[in-house]
Amino acid sequence: MAQFKRIAVIGAGLIGGSVLLAAARRGLAGSLACWSRSESSRATLRAFNVAEVFESAAECVKEADLVVVTTPVDTAEATFAAIAPALSPGAVVTDAGSVKVAILLAARRLPAVNPFIGAHPMAGGEKAGASHASASLFEKRVCFITPSGQDDPRALDRVRTFWKELGSTLTETDAAKHDEIVAAISHLPHAAAAALMLAVMDQPGFRLEASGQGLRDATRIAAGEENLWVGILLANARHTAEGLRAVEQRAAQLRQAIESQDAATLRQLLAEARIARQSLDRNA
Amino acid sequence: MAQFKRIAVIGAGLIGGSVLLAAARRGLAGSLACWSRSESSRATLRAFNVAEVFESAAECVKEADLVVVTTPVDTAEATFAAIAPALSPGAVVTDAGSVKVAILLAARRLPAVNPFIGAHPMAGGEKAGASHASASLFEKRVCFITPSGQDDPRALDRVRTFWKELGSTLTETDAAKHDEIVAAISHLPHAAAAALMLAVMDQPGFRLEASGQGLRDATRIAAGEENLWVGILLANARHTAEGLRAVEQRAAQLRQAIESQDAATLRQLLAEARIARQSLDRNA
Numbered sequence: 066m067a068q069f070k071r072i073a074v075i076g077a078g079l080i081g082g083s084v085l086l087a088a089a090r091r092g093l094a095g096s097l098a099c100w101s102r103s104e105s106s107r108a109t110l111r112a113f114n115v116a117e118v119f120e121s122a123a124e125c126v127k128e129a130d131l132v133v134v135t136t137p138v139d140t141a142e143a144t145f146a147a148i149a150p151a152l153s154p155g156a157v158v159t160d161a162g163s164v165k166v167a168i169l170l171a172a173r174r175l176p177a178v179n180p181f182i183g184a185h186p187m188a189g190g191e192k193a194g195a196s197h198a199s200a201s202l203f204e205k206r207v208c209f210i211t212p213s214g215q216d217d218p219r220a221l222d223r224v225r226t227f228w229k230e231l232g233s234t235l236t237e238t239d240a241a242k243h244d245e246i247v248a249a250i251s252h253l254p255h256a257a258a259a260a261l262m263l264a265v266m267d268q269p270g271f272r273l274e275a276s277g278q279g280l281r282d283a284t285r286i287a288a289g290e291e292n293l294w295v296g297i298l299l300a301n302a303r304h305t306a307e308g309l310r311a312v313e314q315r316a317a318q319l320r321q322a323i324e325s326q327d328a329a330t331l332r333q334l335l336a337e338a339r340i341a342r343q344s345l346d347r348n349a
Numbered sequence: 350m351a352q353f354k355r356i357a358v359i360g361a362g363l364i365g366g367s368v369l370l371a372a373a374r375r376g377l378a379g380s381l382a383c384w385s386r387s388e389s390s391r392a393t394l395r396a397f398n399v400a401e402v403f404e405s406a407a408e409c410v411k412e413a414d415l416v417v418v419t420t421p422v423d424t425a426e427a428t429f430a431a432i433a434p435a436l437s438p439g440a441v442v443t444d445a446g447s448v449k450v451a452i453l454l455a456a457r458r459l460p461a462v463n464p465f466i467g468a469h470p471m472a473g474g475e476k477a478g479a480s481h482a483s484a485s486l487f488e489k490r491v492c493f494i495t496p497s498g499q500d501d502p503r504a505l506d507r508v509r510t511f512w513k514e515l516g517s518t519l520t521e522t523d524a525a526k527h528d529e530i531v532a533a534i535s536h537l538p539h540a541a542a543a544a545l546m547l548a549v550m551d552q553p554g555f556r557l558e559a560s561g562q563g564l565r566d567a568t569r570i571a572a573g574e575e576n577l578w579v580g581i582l583l584a585n586a587r588h589t590a591e592g593l594r595a596v597e598q599r600a601a602q603l604r605q606a607i608e609s610q611d612a613a614t615l616r617q618l619l620a621e622a623r624i625a626r627q628s629l630d631r632n633a
Contacts, residue, residue: 187561207559236559245554253552254567256603257545259622263602264595265537266625270529270588273632275491275520277471281629282566283538288626291619295612302607304554309604311548313597318547319540320593323586328579335575338543341550342572345565348557 068226069094073129075122075144076136077101077110079189080161082198084133087231089115090200100125101195102136109195123151131227134160139296142171154178157220159227161186163247164300165211165240180220183211183240184228185247193290201232208233209247211240248304255294256305257312258287352510353378357413359406359428360420361385361394363473364445366482368417371515373399374484384409385479386420393479407435415511418444423580426455438462441504443511445470447531448584449495449524464504467524468512469493469531477574485516492517493531495524532588539578540589541596542571 072094074081078101085097097116101107110118119125126132126148136144141162152158158181162168165183172181186208208228212221229235238246262284265271298305315334322331356378358365362385369381381400385391394402403409410416410432420428425446436442442465446452449467456465470492492512496505513519522530546568549555582589599618606615 187559207561242554245552246556246559247554249549249552249554250556250560250564253549254545254564256607257541257548257600258567258626259619260596260599260603261538261541261545262622262625263599263618264541264592265533266621267595267599268529268533268537268588268592270526270531270533272530272534273628275471275530276534276629276632277491279570280534280538282569283542284622284626284629285566286563287619287622288630289619289623291616291623294619295616298603298607298615299610299612302610304552306604306607308548308552309600309607311551312544312600313604315544315547315551316541316593316596316600319544319582320590320597323540323582323590323593326583326586328583331582332575332579334547335543335571335573335578337550338546338568338571339573339575341546342542342568344557345560345568346572348560 067092067095068230069131071096071098071129072131072133073098073100073126074116075100075125075132075134075148077106077195078135079193079195079197080186080202081133081135082110082113082195083188083200083202084135084161084231085110085113085116086198086200087203091230093227093230094131098125098129106195122147126151126156128153130156131223132156132158134158137293137296138162138164138168138300141168142174145171145174149175152176152179157182157223159184159224163251163297165209165243167300169211169213169240180217182216182221182224184224185209185211185243186228186231186233187251193293203228204232206233207236209243210235210237211243212237214239244301245304248301248308252298252301252305253308253312255286255289256298256309258284260309260312262287351376351379352514353415355380355382355413356415356417357410358383358400359409359416359418359432361390361479362419363477363479363481364470364486365417365419366394366397366479367472367484367486368419368445368515369394369397369400370482370484371487375514377511377514378415382409382413390479397482406431410435410440412437414440415507416440416442418442421577421580422446422448422452422584425452426458429455429458433459436460436463441466441507443468443508447535447581449493449527451584453495453497453524464501466500466505466508467495468508469495469527470512470515470517471535477577487512488516490517491520493527494519494521495527496521498523528585529588532585532592536582536585536589537592537596539570539573540582540593542568544593544596546571
């Protein structure tokens with residue numbers, strides 16, 4: 066049974082396109098609508114043949130009872146401002162941004178009659194764009210829901226239902242805590258993988274043709290689209306910068322142990338890293 | 350047709366065990382012999398049922414015309430000293446160590462009648478031990494051969510044949526250049542992945558249960574066995590320390606761009622990293 070009358074997806078790239086495909090497969094809404102800024106994305110979305118494709122974000126949200134904003138995080142405020150006048154009274158708004166405090170602040174642009182409940186599905190990857198969308202993108206992946214503590218209970222329930230129906234495993238926490246968590250498990254690893262890739266390129270011994278799976282895995286996420294990540298890292302600047310400082314310090318510790326041929330310290334540091342890394346696999 | 354009369358593998362863990370399985374499958378030698386320091390490894394090797402298993406390294410190398418040393422790099426000198434008195438005149442010695450200058454120096458312990466040709470198959474991984482050995486470990490993987498420039502041509506040819514027959518793609522370079530290359534593509538990524546894993550653990554927001562594939566990939570190689578890696582990093586100290594310094598500098602550059610909300614610089618750095626990372630995939 067359709068849980069929603071009409072779902073509008075605003076900014077349909079990898080995440081938004083996958084929301085459309087997953088919602089269509091599960092029959093989550095009576096109808097689907099979407100908007101993308103670029104004509105090439107709109108052409109991809111039309112080819113999905115699951116949603117009405119709009120050239121105006123405001124037109125797209127009319128009649129929807131659930132609006133899912135999936136534009137890059139640094140455009141959230143402009144997006145909210147663009148759709149605000151056209152939202153149906155009572156329509157619930159959620160999003161999929163990788164940071165939550167900044168978006169919660171941007172959501173003040175929405176009318177008081179349109180509750181906003183932030184969300185962040187931990188899905189995606191280094192291949193951006195609607196052409197990489199998949200109906201199974203959210204399955205068994207963590208999705209953060211970030212209630213403000215003063216939310217309309219019915220709106221919160223609608224947003225929980227929506228992300229859960231797409232296959233996500235829900236985790237609830239406030240926006241500030243969310244940003245601290247994803248800095249550690251996602252934003253810092255991204256920035257550190259970029260730092261490693263740049264450092265490897267700097268080395269006189271770097272030979273593309275000799276590089277293997279170890280280097281490829283360690284740097285895979287650095288292939289992510291930079292415009293998306295500039296917005297994310299700057300919107301979560303404090304935590305990400307703290308994390309990078311820790312990388313600098315830990316790299317310096319390892320370097321100093323190597324320079325002084327201090328096998329005991331080096332062994333201790335590598336053993337701590339190994340044990341921590343193995344605990345990630347036990348959780349997988 | 351068997352290319353060798355008898356191959357002896359000294360120190361049979363993941364690499365040595367895989368050499369035995371691969372050589373047996375390909376019928377590379379009339380007979381195979383191996384030695385491991387630990388009784389549990391010897392039990393694993395006996396269960397392979399492809400080689401005579403010895404409790405003494407010296408006993409093991411008698412009668413062999415090719416000896417493959419696969420002990421950890423920091424024990425190379427002691428291993429060469431232990432087998433030197435028992436080598437057949439003319440027997441060729443090769444190895445599989447991840448550093449080459451230090452091992453070339455250690456090989457001075459071998460008799461003048463036993464040519465040493467260093468090698469480094471870029472295979473392995475974070476799962477150590479003979480129990481993870483595989484006959485296909487070397488297939489289509491780069492194997493460095495590091496001639497000194499003054500080698501016996503017949504010995505060099507024998508060693509090339511051996512590693513090639515195991516399925517490797519040979520790359521020849523001198524020991525010093527080898528060490529510079531593997532610092533960039535292997536030793537630095539290992540140390541940097543450990544630094545990232547330690548830094549992530551340091552973060553107040555770290556939640557094991559929320560961590561995903563991005564963090565797991567970026568840190569996978571940090572699960573490697575520390576005793577092996579202490580030897581490697583200390584034996585290639587100068588290049589690895591230089592690489593870690595570059596990681597510190599690149600992480601600091603990214604951090605400063607984030608702290609000063611300098612989107613242009615951050616975008617430029619992330620774009621350079623993305624382009625470099627994508628070039629690794631084109632080479633895969």
